[in-house]
Amino acid sequence: MWQEYLFATSVEHALELLGQYEGRAQLIAGGTDLVLQSQRGECPATVIVDITRIPGLNYIQEQDGHIVVGAQVTHAQIAASSLIREKAPILAMACAQVGGPQIRNAGTLVGNVINAQPAADGAVALFALDAELEVATPEGRRWEPIAHVYRGVGVCTINPCQEMVTAVRFRSLTGACGCNYQRLARRKALTLPTLVVAVVLEMAGDAIKWARIAIGPVAPTPYRAADAEAYLIGKKAEESVFAEAGRLAAAKARPRDSLIRGSGEYRTAMVGVLVRRALAAAAQECHGRR
Numbered sequence: 001m002w003q004e005y006l007f008a009t010s011v012e013h014a015l016e017l018l019g020q021y022e023g024r025a026q027l028i029a030g031g032t033d034l035v036l037q038s039q040r041g042e043c044p045a046t047v048i049v050d051i052t053r054i055p056g057l058n059y060i061q062e063q064d065g066h067i068v069v070g071a072q073v074t075h076a077q078i079a080a081s082s083l084i085r086e087k088a089p090i091l092a093m094a095c096a097q098v099g100g101p102q103i104r105n106a107g108t109l110v111g112n113v114i115n116a117q118p119a120a121d122g123a124v125a126l127f128a129l130d131a132e133l134e135v136a137t138p139e140g141r142r143w144e145p146i147a148h149v150y151r152g153v154g155v156c157t158i159n160p161c162q163e164m165v166t167a168v169r170f171r172s173l174t175g176a177c178g179c180n181y182q183r184l185a186r187r188k189a190l191t192l193p194t195l196v197v198a199v200v201l202e203m204a205g206d207a208i209k210w211a212r213i214a215i216g217p218v219a220p221t222p223y224r225a226a227d228a229e230a231y232l233i234g235k236k237a238e239e240s241v242f243a244e245a246g247r248l249a250a251a252k253a254r255p256r257d258s259l260i261r262g263s264g265e266y267r268t269a270m271v272g273v274l275v276r277r278a279l280a281a282a283a284q285e286c287h288g289r290r
């Protein structure tokens with residue numbers, strides 16, 4: 001259990017505190033995951049370093065064609081952001097589905113990523129946006145693609161006892177882009193999803209120029225349906241094409257049978273259905289934007 005609770009005053013101070021305690025200290029943001037993990041005895045850190053009072057990390061900005069989201073930004077802020085709703089609506093859709101109002105007001109997008117659950121709504125949307133994370137270490141800062149930091153269920157390569165994510169960035173969606181977020185869950189609120197599919201695509205005339213399809217939690221980490229994405233390039237946006245892409249995406253799913261989330265067979269079938277629906281809705285949105 002925690003013995004000390006410290007407030008960092010800057011990113012450098014947070015890293016300094018982590019270094020000082022050599023693995024016994026861990027960062028906290030909203031605490032929606034970490035407090036429960038601690039209660040379950042899954043957080044070995046005895047010193048907690050709170051980053052919520054560091055100035056300058058609570059922003060959502062557009063810079064050089066990217067949208068950049070600071071580490072203190074909550075799901076509720078993202079869901080309400082007019083910039084995100086206009087230029088990356090899929091992230092607003094995903095964050096609006098997380099937990100309930102209290103969880104969305106406290107929990108951060110960055111914390112959602114670091115906790116590395118394959119069902120993490122915000123993280124799946126970030127896979128579809130091809131997002132990168134800015135990681136601060138005592139040696140300096142680097143940008144890491146989101147797909148590189150997931151290693152398995154609950155396993156992230158960024159170690160919150162040594163490093164700190166300061167921001168997330170992704171390209172603004174411009175032109176004839178459309179997106180859609182499909183979520184299957186046993187209840188409408190306060191539950192992790194059984195299945196989520198996040199789609200972003202761009203049209204060139206009547207053909208699909210490119211598509212990104214991110215899926216969770218039907219494998220140890222969220223993943224992109226690369227075969228389906230490749231198949232879609234240059235195809236007409238029509239029902240038979242969406243159905244084939246759904247079939248290709250489902251072939252990559254490896255869900256386990258789960259008493260809570262349903263059988264593997266059911267979830268695999270639903271991957272195909274949700275991908276087909278998400279592609280159709282995203283293509284429809286492209287037509288609306290042209």
Ligand SMILES: Cc1cc2nc3c(=O)[nH]c(=O)nc-3n(C[C@@H](O)[C@@H](O)[C@H](O)COP(=O)(O)OP(=O)(O)OC[C@H]3O[C@@H](n4cnc5c(N)ncnc54)[C@H](O)[C@@H]3O)c2cc1C
Nearest residue numbers: 029030031032033034099107108111112114120121160165
């Ligand atoms: C009742 C309930 C319902 C929920 N429902 C959903 C849901 O529907 N969908 C969903 O996706 N999630 C859901 N969640 C989980 C969601 O709230 C969290 O994943 C949340 O986004 C984590 O953010 P946080 O700021 O609270 O992180 P914290 O709990 O503070 O931290 C989580 C992890 O991230 C690390 N960390 C935090 N910030 C940083 C940083 N800047 N740099 C490096 N490491 C950092 C911490 O050390 C810790 O390991 C739910 C949680 C609860 C309790």
